[in-house]
Amino acid sequence: xxxxxxxxxxxxxxxxxxxxxxxxxxxxxxxxxxxxxxxxxxxxxxxxxxxxxxxxxxxxxxxxxxxxxxxxxxxxxxxxxxxxxxxxxxxxxxxxxxxxxxxxxxxxxxxxxxxxxxxxxxxxxxxxxxxxxxxxxxxxxxxxxxxxxxxxxxxxxxxxxxxxxxxxxxxxxxxxxxxxxxxxxxxxxxxxxxxxxxxxxxxxxxxxxxxxxxxxxxxxxxxxxxxxxxxxxxxxxxxxxxxxxxxxxxxxxxxxxxxxxxxxxxxxxxxxxxxxxxxxxxxxxxxxxxxxxxxxxx
Ligand SMILES: [Zn+2]
Numbered sequence: 001x002x003x004x005x006x007x008x009x010x011x012x013x014x015x016x017x018x019x020x021x022x023x024x025x026x027x028x029x030x031x032x033x034x035x036x037x038x039x040x041x042x043x044x045x046x047x048x049x050x051x052x053x054x055x056x057x058x059x060x061x062x063x064x065x066x067x068x069x070x071x072x073x074x075x076x077x078x079x080x081x082x083x084x085x086x087x088x089x090x091x092x093x094x095x096x097x098x099x100x101x102x103x104x105x106x107x108x109x110x111x112x113x114x115x116x117x118x119x120x121x122x123x124x125x126x127x128x129x130x131x132x133x134x135x136x137x138x139x140x141x142x143x144x145x146x147x148x149x150x151x152x153x154x155x156x157x158x159x160x161x162x163x164x165x166x167x168x169x170x171x172x173x174x175x176x177x178x179x180x181x182x183x184x185x186x187x188x189x190x191x192x193x194x195x196x197x198x199x200x201x202x203x204x205x206x207x208x209x210x211x212x213x214x215x216x217x218x219x220x221x222x223x224x225x226x227x228x229x230x231x232x233x234x235x236x237x238x239x240x241x242x243x244x245x246x247x248x249x250x251x252x253x254x255x256x257x258x259x260x261x262x263x264x265x266x267x268x269x270x271x272x273x274x275x276x277x278x279x280x281x282x283x284x285x286x287x288x289x290x291x292x293x294x295x296x297x298x
């Protein structure tokens with residue numbers, strides 16, 4: 001089942017070169033690779049939160065330029081995996097490199113499971129992934145989930161009328177008569193090896209990295225422990241059934257037509273029931289979900 005998407009997502013993502021995604025409605029930038037300023041231009045002024053998945057250069061090299069143009073005191077907040085020393089080093093370097101910046105941005109280390117409140121009931125949650133090997137207990141690479149949290153009336157009160165609920169809320173407080181319920185609006189896997197679909201769980205929008213079109217190429221490059229490949233990503237999508245699938249982070253070794261054909265063949269084979277979009281190598285795509293999908297169910 002497809003419905004109109006709640007988010008305007010723009011971005012660029014080519015393995016090795018650069019990756020960034022911007023969600024207009026939230027002023028949220030997911031990863032901060034090179035070209036984000038050139039791609040967003042004045043719209044970059046709307047960025048309030050930057051969540052960086054890991055310290056590879058292709059995911060953070062747009063930061064310096066962004067901070068020079070749009071950074072201020074406490075703005076933006078930059079979230080990064082807590083065990084990565086590259087970010088404190090970059091924060092310090094950025095301050096020395098551009099000493100006339102009008103203020104210091106807010107650099108915040110995040111652990112796996114940490115949640116960031118974005119407002120309007122939306123929360124961004126980090127989840128450690130295996131892209132960057134590290135000792136257990138450390139977090140050097142994360143994926144992000146965007147969760148909507150709402151308070152729902154407990155079942156035992158659902159027979160009550162509006163005024164009755166109002167009175168109960170007044171006497172007991174909202175927390176006592178409601179349960180917190182969360183739905184996943186969006187998952188951004190960032191760079192990750194293939195994981196079981198259950199790791200991600202149901203979501204409306206799935207942005208999954210898809211560096212390789214086939215497992216054999218990935219295996220021959222010993223990259224399969226760090227990155228994902230198309231067949232396995234489509235299996236995950238078939239199991240999770242998001243409303244929209246966005247495939248990203250393709251290797252530049254593939255041509256656009258080759259990628260589109262592989263997606264169509266794989267999705268058709270699985271009779272995938274959801275529109276599938278692709279951010280192709282070298283392309284900045286504005287409002288990804290406003291484009292004609294590469295594959296749409298018949
Ligand atoms: Zn990458």
